[in-house]
Amino acid sequence: MPSFTLVDPLCEECSDPVTAANLISTVEGDRLCPDCAEELVRCDGCAAHTRTTSLTTEDTLLCSECLSGWERCGDCDAYARRIRTVIGGADVCDHCAEHYSSCDDCTELAAETYPVDGGNRVCPTCEYDDYRECSECFTLIRREETYCENCLDEHPSHDAVHGYDYKPAPHFHGAGPLYLGLELEIKTPSGHFDDAVDTVLAHVRDLAYLKEDSSIRPCGFELVTHPMDYAYAQERFPWPLLARLRLLGCYTDADVGIHVHVSRTGFSSPAHAYRWLKFVYRNEAPVTTLARRSSTWAEFSPWARSQVRDYAKGQRSAARYQAINVRPAETFELRVFASSLTPQQVQAALAFAAASVEYTRGLSAADIARRRGWEWTAFTTWVRSRPQYSPLLAEMEALACAS
Template sequence: MPTSTVVDLLCSHCSHPVTDTTVTATAAGDSLCPDCAPTIAVCAECEEITHEVHRTTDATVLCAQCVSGWTQCTDCTGYTRDSRVLIDDRHARHDRSICGACADAYASCDECGHSTTETFRVEGGNDVCRVCLDDNYHECAECFTLIAYDETYCEGCSPVEHDAVHRYDYKPCPRFHGEGPLFLGLELEIKTPERRFEDAVDTAVDHLGELAYLKEDGSIRPCGFELVTHPMSHEYARTRFPWPLLRRLRLLGCYTDTDVGIHVHLSRDGFSSPAHIYRWLKFIYRNEIPVTTLARRSSTWAVFSPDARSSVIHYANGDRHANRYEAVNVRPPDTFELRIFASSLQPQQVQAALAFAAGSVEYTRSLTPADIARYRGWEWTAFTTWLRGRPEYSPLLAELEDLACAS
């Protein structure tokens, strides 16, 4: 007679035997005895007993099949059909899903409507999440107000406008004046009374012609402009720049203070070799005290940093990876920007800035190792002695004598 092959059915929860008449089947396919069945949850959707419990935010239970299509809240871990996006600033753009109840604990972005762990107040009073902030806003060029990307200034910092004053990023094709090889570009920051702004701009434009143009600049507040020349040789600047303009601007009430400066761009093509660039940078950084005395300021916008001084050999060989706010900004591809000078509307002081830029380049052009070793060519006294025999730099020498640093 054949052997019986009947297999006992066991409870999936306690492993006790059950029969076809006493077994309770769950939605997950488990078999439960009469004692265990009441302790297992019933799915709120299919009403079947389930061993895999998925609790909803409404305090009900779902089985593994019915929970499909629901979203688990990352805060309370309950499942919900009413999921919300939470912009979690700690995780940048890795958004989280939360239920409606948990969303009430968070702020809401006024632009995208999503809940967020942190909001940022933008101009106009809206509070936005990090994603909307990064996508649509930046800081005002003058203050920390968050404004739309297509704006430059907030309403409080917006400069007085004039058709002849271009945006800060205006950069026309350069027009060269005079004979090279060295060309200088003057950037002169000027403040004006608001009531005289239009007169000052008109006066500057009338005097400058095609030699220069005017721009906005974030450092010129509450009202003013930056006068920017096209490239000039030092001789052209000395003899052809409209120097009486500075007096006319003073008479209109224009002024300078510690917030504004003079920057002089020097054409890279004006240097004879990388060695010449090295000698010039070395000379500037070795003479910080007399140079800052001549500049009439020590500024965080034109720092004589140890890193810059130790890196001049790299800068001379074309390295442009540097802080732009050094005494000499080496980042522009075609020029070096000498940033050290305080601004001025006194002709001698502006002429001295241009003369120092040009004179220091010419002085170091032919400086030899013998000059440095035997005659202390790096020292300031050697430079001022060299100046005395060259009348084209007389405004610089006069300014040095006025500042008591001509020797």
């Protein structure tokens, strides 16, 4: 029977034969002779030979197996048993964490913090979620507040004047189908602020409410009505209120405006909405004359005009400060008018919103092609024959844009 001679295995590094008893296994699974193994480092944890070790925050060198459960610091690159999250930065070890500040709101570490009213500092996440700029300066304040502590002393407040983001459930007045929501920005003397608020509340009752608005400086409020159809607005809005406010020293200037929300459900179809949007944008010159201002807060931009077909189909734009703001889901916001405490001017804003919608409701291709239906003169002729829009016609004539 033949005999077999066992051959010594070879070192996987130098290929020299070595007895099995003298073979040394590395962490990576290599089998080496003692001489080759001696050239490798040894893990401070398990003492095994290894080709690679990593430094830890405890000043040890560990192999890949001993590093299981450890995490790498994003700052010093050392491995640590515990890693801390840094908002806006890499995760770090306890030693590197000492170089970061904690958010005074959420207590998390942050790569950068921002000062807020009262002296605390907050992380970017809390700043985005919970804070905004003071309506008067750039100090960060809680979202539900309006002014920082310094500016608050200079601005009167009233419990009935809600924050800028206040939006109660709407109460509809009138028969529709077209509803209008009036936003009237009013400035007040600081010494008569409370009187002005109380006067408004006594007149509007449940028809409207008051809000703060950062554009109304140094002192004032925005009067916001619940949705009304045009006839209800003309008959039931307390128009003598405007004269009462003037007697209290309230006023308007170039910084404040009238916005009229026009209900989307008041349009018979997307094609109707398209005709209305296009009519307003095609007649920039007479519309701005009627509105008594041309403002960057209500821009007639060529870009917006080019998008009216998509807007009519429901596409919404991030650009708010356009002649017609299409961001609201339920309304188009007509922003063009300068504010006023003169009843005819406010009535004319409402009348234009209603009349332009009704005019374009029945505007046919033949009207456009043969009777120049897009043109302002065709619209003014139509208005003249409808007495319900007399405040609009009177304002057109007063401003010489009735032809």
